[in-house]
Amino acid sequence: AVVSENQKFSIKEVFDTxxxxxxxxxxxxxxxxxxxxRGLVRFLNSLGTVFYFIAKDAASKIQIMVNYRNGENGAQYATIQSMVKYELENDLVDLTEKASFPESGCRTLLRLHRALHWLELFLERLRTSTEDDKTSVMCSESYNESLALFHPYMIRKASGLAFCTLPRRYTxxxxxxxxxxxxxxxxLGEALPLVSEVYQLTQDLYSKHNILDIP
Ligand code: 1PW
Structure with missing residues (x-):
């Protein structure tokens, strides 16, 4: 069935994907x-304007990946595994410092991958939370345990401000x-293991190739 653009968003679509x-x-x-x-970015955008800067970075990284898929070597980018193999074998990744390939697929996807870990930790907190728990606290705790470790001070500051504007749990x-x-x-109980599996498969792959620190 054709899903109309203006049909109301449900987070379930994200997990199904x-x-x-x-x-x-x-x-x-x-x-x-x-x-x-893409679905997550729609979700972030529906959370209000302060999430715009967060959604914007994710959206630009999504676009980089889409461009690879649509490019002449698109077939090499069918899976994360084939991409890593292709880019590493052809020396298309800056492994130690930013130089010729500031937007390699491996590097770009690593940023999304790290953010996915944040999402996983946050949703797990959300799942086990009770009515009075604060989404802003759950969100910043999970951020501090994951993505924040890779962010400079200014981004951490701005993210912290964005979290404060999160709606309460019920909303x-x-x-x-x-x-x-x-x-x-x-x-969430059903969906989290799926997100977790995707995260873990990517993590194992990056770890095996020693590319978890691409600058
Ligand atoms: C409500 C829970 C939602 C969780 C969704 C996660 C969204 C993640 C986007 C965070 C982006 C913060 C601002 C951007 C920072 C970039 O500098 C940073 N990007 C990411 C995804 O961490 C690093 O990318 P860069 O600068 O090395 O290209």
Missing amino acids: FQLCVTENKEVKIDQYVAGW FFEVMNVGTPDQVVAM
């Missing part, structure tokens, strides 16, 4: 990964648009 990422031999498909991220659940709070929690 991430679920489609993993192939039978445990590779991660870039088209679906990027589609999952947040409404924006996710999957049903009652109980249904959201149940959905």
Whole structure:
């Protein structure tokens, strides 16, 4: 069925897309990964204008990946595994300092990958939270444990300010648009292992090739 653009967003679409990422031999498909991220950016944008700067960076990285997919070597970018192999074998990645390839696929995807870890930690907190827990606290705690470790002071500051504007838990659940709070929690319980698998497969791959620190 054709999904109309103005149909109301549901976070479930995001998780459905991430679920489609993993192939039978445990590779991660870039088209679906990027589609999952597109949904996340829509979600971030629906959280208000302060999230615009966060969404904007993710959106520009999504675009870089889409351009590779549509480019003449697009087939090499079918999965994260094939991309890593292709870019490393052809010396298309700046491994130690920024030089000739400031927008390599490996480097760009690594940024999204790190952000996905934040999302995973945050959603897990959200899932196990109770009514009075503050989304801003859950969000900044998970950020500090993950993505913040890679961000300079100014970005950490700005992110912290953005988190303060997050709606309270109940409203947040409404924006996710999957049903009652109980249904959201149940959905998160099903969806998180999927996000987690995608994260772990990517993490293992990057770790195996020793490219977790691409500048
Ligand atoms: C409500 C929970 C939502 C979680 C979604 C995660 C969105 C992640 C986007 C964070 C971006 C913050 C601002 C941008 C910083 C960039 O400098 C940074 N990008 C990321 C994704 O960390 C690093 O990219 P760069 O500067 O090395 O190209």
